[in-house]
Structures are given as structure tokens and as C-alpha cells.
Amino acid sequence: MTTTTTRDETRAAAADKGAAMLMHRCGVLAQCTEKQGEILRTFLSPAMDEVHRTMRGWMEAAGIAVAVDRAGNLRGVYPADSGGEARRLVIGSHLDTVPNAGAYDGVLGVLIGLAFVEASAERKDPFAIEVIGFSDEEGTRFGAPFLGSRAVVGELAGDLLECVDGNGVSVAAAITNHATQRPETIEAVLSDRCAAYLEFHIEQGPVLESRDLALGIVEGLAGQSRCKVEFRGHAGHAGTTPMKLRKDALAGAAEWMTRVEAIAMRFGNAVATVGRIDAEPGGVNVIPGNVRCSLDVRHAEDPVRAALVRAAFDEARGVAAKRGLQVGTAQYHERPAVRLDVDLVSLAERAAERAGYATIRMTSGAGHDAMVIAPHVPSAMVFLRNPGGISHHPEENVAERDVAAAIHMGLCFLDEFAGHLAQKETGKLV
Ligand SMILES: [Zn+2]
Numbered sequence: 001m002t003t004t005t006t007r008d009e010t011r012a013a014a015a016d017k018g019a020a021m022l023m024h025r026c027g028v029l030a031q032c033t034e035k036q037g038e039i040l041r042t043f044l045s046p047a048m049d050e051v052h053r054t055m056r057g058w059m060e061a062a063g064i065a066v067a068v069d070r071a072g073n074l075r076g077v078y079p080a081d082s083g084g085e086a087r088r089l090v091i092g093s094h095l096d097t098v099p100n101a102g103a104y105d106g107v108l109g110v111l112i113g114l115a116f117v118e119a120s121a122e123r124k125d126p127f128a129i130e131v132i133g134f135s136d137e138e139g140t141r142f143g144a145p146f147l148g149s150r151a152v153v154g155e156l157a158g159d160l161l162e163c164v165d166g167n168g169v170s171v172a173a174a175i176t177n178h179a180t181q182r183p184e185t186i187e188a189v190l191s192d193r194c195a196a197y198l199e200f201h202i203e204q205g206p207v208l209e210s211r212d213l214a215l216g217i218v219e220g221l222a223g224q225s226r227c228k229v230e231f232r233g234h235a236g237h238a239g240t241t242p243m244k245l246r247k248d249a250l251a252g253a254a255e256w257m258t259r260v261e262a263i264a265m266r267f268g269n270a271v272a273t274v275g276r277i278d279a280e281p282g283g284v285n286v287i288p289g290n291v292r293c294s295l296d297v298r299h300a301e302d303p304v305r306a307a308l309v310r311a312a313f314d315e316a317r318g319v320a321a322k323r324g325l326q327v328g329t330a331q332y333h334e335r336p337a338v339r340l341d342v343d344l345v346s347l348a349e350r351a352a353e354r355a356g357y358a359t360i361r362m363t364s365g366a367g368h369d370a371m372v373i374a375p376h377v378p379s380a381m382v383f384l385r386n387p388g389g390i391s392h393h394p395e396e397n398v399a400e401r402d403v404a405a406a407i408h409m410g411l412c413f414l415d416e417f418a419g420h421l422a423q424k425e426t427g428k429l430v
Pocket residue numbers: 094105106137201
């Protein structure tokens with residue numbers, strides 16, 4: 001009992017120290033920007049090189065061997081106690097940002113990997129820790145997200161390489177230029193020794209704060225449907241057309257939107273958003289004759305998401321029939337849900353409990369690098385409370401005590417990971 005208490009106190013103290021350092025470092029990296037007065041870092045930009053130089057200094061001081069791969073991902077490996085070709089636990093997130101970003105989205109998840117290594121200098125782990133700072137998750141430069149993580153799992157190919165930035169430079173050309181100027185770059189591929197991927201990220205939403213919790217364990221990332229719904233009626237004079245003789249497409253769309261809201265509330269944990277409406281002809285004194293609406297639907301279970309989309313389309317037809325309008329519906333983009341590894345999710349939950357933190361299981365409504373990595377490597381993800389749920393904004397924040405909670409929990413995770421690995425290996429042999 002005494003030993004356990006002492007170890008927990010040691011871990012808690014290391015976590016507090018690590019959290020203070022991490023907050024300071026987020027501030028330092030926030031200075032690396034390609035636009036004066038705001039934080040902006042895009043794929044393979046000079047600002048990203050600056051982040052790499054700074055990170056390299058910190059990582060090498062902690063005994064981590066650092067390299068940058070062809071896709072601009074920062075890669076650092078801290079060896080296993082045994083050295084050599086041990087299994088790896090990958091801890092990562094992204095180093096790029098949206099325009100006018102906050103200081104924690106992505107960066108925090110990379111720095112936390114470094115914090116684990118620093119806090120556990122005395123550790124003797126039978127597995128190596130690889131810290132990855134992905135070069136692109138937000139898709140700011142090319143309009144296509146996850147370029148860094150897609151590269152390491154072999155999915156940066158085909159049409160994706162032909163996407164061009166604002167200067168007409170393609171992804172393929174940007175990568176070639178970057179790598180040519182840096183012959184020391186390594187292959188952009190995950191080692192086949194990777195046993196697990198762990199990502200920490202601010203929640204980017206209000207749930208943990210509303211539940212008064214520091215940490216949430218993500219068990220899956222929601223699938224997404226993007227749809228178009230168009231209502232067609234008759235444009236007409238706003239002053240001379242009696243109410244009963246109108247075919248107002250915008251009034252129909254408005255009624256449908258409130259029904260979409262109600263349907264989403266009936267489907268547990270679903271979210272549905274009409275984020276954009278284009279009403280034509282758009283005159284203040286003209287009855288809207290034609291309205292195009294967007295519809296974004298997300299849920300952790302793909303069949304539920306599909307059912308919600310069908311229900312939303314049925315409602316659109318119902319509203320249109322009642323109001324004498326015509327309606328067109330189409331789903332033009334779909335991304336399936338991703339389940340995270342059941343064993344690692346439980347391990348993360350136990351680790352948080354051991355560190356003294358209650359958690360809830362969550363579904364991420366936003367995409368993250370874990371979504372790309374999870375189909376290839378068993379993955380887990382942990383959310384940190386995000387005050388006000390504000391993200392992708394300069395006021396984005398995280399509390400130092402919550403970062404300490406995440407580091408403490410992570411150190412407990414490392415403790416249990418060796419046992420988990422051994423169990424998996426034994427299982428395979430049987
Ligand atoms: Zn992010």
C-alpha cells in the first residue's frame with residue numbers, strides 16, 4: 001500500500017511538472033506562424049520547419065532520436081529498455097493549424113508524448129515510444145485533410161496528390177520540393193513494429209465541461225453524411241400574392257429545418273446541421289422560389305446515420321407535398337464511422353481510474369488523425385476538457401490541471417501497456 005501511494009505521488013508530481021512545461025511550450029510553438037498577428041501553420045511551410053527545429057531541441061534533450069519524413073511528419077523514437085527492434089507505442093497528433101488558430105489543437109497531443117518520455121526518464125519499458133507530429137490534419141493548404149497521417153498508412157496517393165494550393169502547386173510537387181531540399185528525410189511509413197497509437201486532443205466541444213470532468217475516453221469517431229436538399233416553389237411579388245396562393249420555398253425549407261432538428265434529437269447522440277441556405281432570387285420584396293440547403297449528419301453507428309438521412313429526406317418530401325413544392329435530395333459525400341480498439345479504450349479507462357480521474361466514454365464528432373490510423377493500428381484517443389468548448393479560435397484554451405490529469409493518466413497507461421502487449425503476443429502464439 002505504501003509503495004503504491006509513493007508511486008502515485010511520484011507520478012502526480014511528475015505530471016504537475018510536465019503540465020507546467022507543456023503549457024509553456026504551447027506558448028513557444030504559437031510564435032511559429034506564417035502570418036503576423038495570428039497562428040497559422042500549413043503543410044510543409046517555413047513555420048512548420050521552425051516548429052520542427054524547436055521540437056527537435058526539446059526531444060533530443062530527452063533522449064529521443066528525431067527525423068522528419070518525406071511527408072513532413074516529425075518523427076521521434078525513444079528506445080525500449082532492451083534497445084533493438086522492440087514493439088512501439090506511437091503517441092501523436094498534428095502540428096499544423098487552421099487560420100487564426102488557438103495554441104492547443106493538435107500541438108498538445110504531440111507535446112504530451114514528449115512529456116511522457118521526460119516524466120519517465122527512470123522507466124525501463126520493454127517497448128519503444130514513437131512521438132509523431134503530423135504535418136497536416138486540418139487540410140488548410142490543399143483543402144484536403146489528414147495528408148500527414150494518410151501518408152504514413154500508404155493512403156496519400158491518386159487524386160489526392162493532384163490537389164493544388166492557392167499558388168497552383170500540387171501536393172506531389174510540394175512533397176518532392178520539400179524532400180529534395182532535405183536529403184536527410186526518411187520514408188513516410190509507419191514501422192511494422194507499431195503495436196498501438198494513442199492520441200490526446202482537446203475536446204473542441206462543451207461536453208466534458210458540462211459534466212465537470214477533466215478527461216473523456218473516445219471510443220469511436222462519428223461517420224458523416226453531407227447532403228443537399230433543394231425546395232422549388234414559385235417566386236412572386238411580396239405585396240400582391242395572397243398568403244394562401246403562395247409556393248414559398250424558403251418557408252418550406254424553414255419548416256423542414258425544424259423537423260430535422262427534432263428528428264436528430266430522437267436519434268440518440270446524433271447531430272444534424274443545416275449550415276447553409278441559398279435562397280433565390282434573394283430580393284427583400286420577392287417570395288423565394290428556389291432554396292438549396294446543406295445537411296450534415298453524424299453518428300457513431302453507420303446504420304443509424306443512414307436512417308437519419310432517410311428520415312430527413314422523407315420529411316423534406318412530406319413538407320414539400322403539403323406546401324405544393326417540389327423537392328430534390330442527394331447525399332454527395334459519406335465517411336464511415338471508426339471504432340477505436342476495445343482493449344486500448346478499456347486500458348485508457350483503467351489508467352484514468354488509477355490516476356484518480358472519473359471519465360466518460362465519448363464519440364468524437366470531429367475527425368482526428370486517429371481516424372486514419374485506427375484501421376491500420378489498434379488506436380485509442382483521450383479528450384481533455386476544453387473551456388467554453390472554444391476551438392479553431394485564438395481564445396481556445398485548456399487548464400494546466402487538466403493537462404496534469406492527462407499526463408498522470410498517460411503514465412498509468414504506460415505502466416499497464418507492457419502487460420497488455422505481452423498478453424496480445426501470447427494470445428497470438430496460442
Ligand atoms: Zn486537431
